């Protein structure tokens with residue numbers, strides 16, 4: 001089974017593509033294009049890539065997830081919201097009406113900064129988390145993922161340091177890597193990022209002559225940690241960043257998904273000039289529209305708009321108008337409340353099943369969001385174990401995905417957002433069986449369960465890659 005999970009040869013090999021290009025060139029009466037110097041048999045253009053492209057590699061666990069998406073596998077891996085709860089019929093008719101009545105605008109190019117009415121509505125949404133911004137301060141982006149890319153693009157030179165929580169969001173680590181940033185992790189505990197250690201980390205980096213450009217944080221219902229930064233720590237963290245002259249990048253897609261309905265003040269609300277705030281409709285509404293936003297100090301916002309225009313000209317007008325209509329005509333806050341209840345039930349199923357089946361592990365109990373962060377029993381390696389878990393029809397994301405330096409093999413991220421409570425319980429039961437086999441193997445062979453073909457501890461940073469969009 002493990003062999004079948006290895007990446008397959010691409011259907012059209014580069015050699016075939018080269019032959020086809022040569023045939024086309026010959027037919028056009030010209031010589032076959034020469035491969036760039038440094039090309040390889042597998043990739044004739046290997047030597048031509050920009051330096052920044054060399055860190056980009058598909059994860060070796062991507063192939064496993066192609067199998068994990070099969071219906072018989074319970075996937076506790078993906079971070080996909082559960083959309084069946086949305087009023088799809090109402091949304092469908094309002095989109096049809098939108099195209100019928102405003103199609104010429106909805107299907108046209110729009111403003112680089114984003115639709116003004118939507119920006120006004122975004123300001124209202126953020127008020128729930130204590131952010132008082134003006135619509136002019138908002139830049140609409142293609143998901144908050146694009147905002148991460150734009151912020152990194154305008155601030156980070158190769159070799160600059162981004163300080164990120166340990167662990168941190170896999171999709172952000174991919175962006176930082178693509179701009180050749182050095183990511184330095186600073187630890188979290190059950191109350192989020194630890195201010196004292198952050199202070200030490202920044203002081204140490206300064207003493208080493210490093211240029212720290214960003215402090216990247218997920219303050220609420222952390223991906224993958226499941227924890228939130230406590231109220232008491234928030235102003236302290238902002239203050240530390242300010243004293244060290246470091247801009248805070250606050251990534252907050254889950255803030256409204258607290259299970260007790262309580263929302264914490266955004267870090268941005270403590271010091272609007274020192275924080276770039278990122279928001280998203282992906283988790284509270286639907287990721288398919290790909291609409292997120294950034295709120296930034298005035299001059300930064302100007303640069304973000306220019307960078308976004310260079311990248312995509314403008315965000316999708318159709319998506320923005322659909323979201324704007326949804327916010328204006330549906331009870332979106334009632335919908336978010338329903339999501340919170342649904343995800344709370346699934347969180348309860350997850351932590352209940354972990355307590356019943358996996359008492360030898362430990363885990364965070366999230367008060368919102370999509371994820372719990374599980375520490376495996378001593379000596380087990382989550383990445384090495386993954387092929388065997390998928391064989392046992394359960395999938396998760398190994399902790400290594402969430403560290404820039406390849407550590408984290410003793411952890412895994414379990415998502416409770418998409419599977420039903422029954423599927424979650426069954427998935428955890430299967431996982432417990434896999435863990436128990438690994439522990440037996442470790443006892444018999446003293447291998448620590450790392451006998452598989454995807455062993456990971458201590459890998460170089462470049463080997464640890466994003467598993468792909470549906471898992472992020």
Ligand code: PMP
Pocket residue numbers: 079142143144145146169171218223251253279280281282287290291292472
């Ligand atoms: N930040 C975090 C912490 C996330 O978990 C995600 C999605 N998994 C994103 C950003 C990107 O979200 P989107 O681009 O869909 O807004």
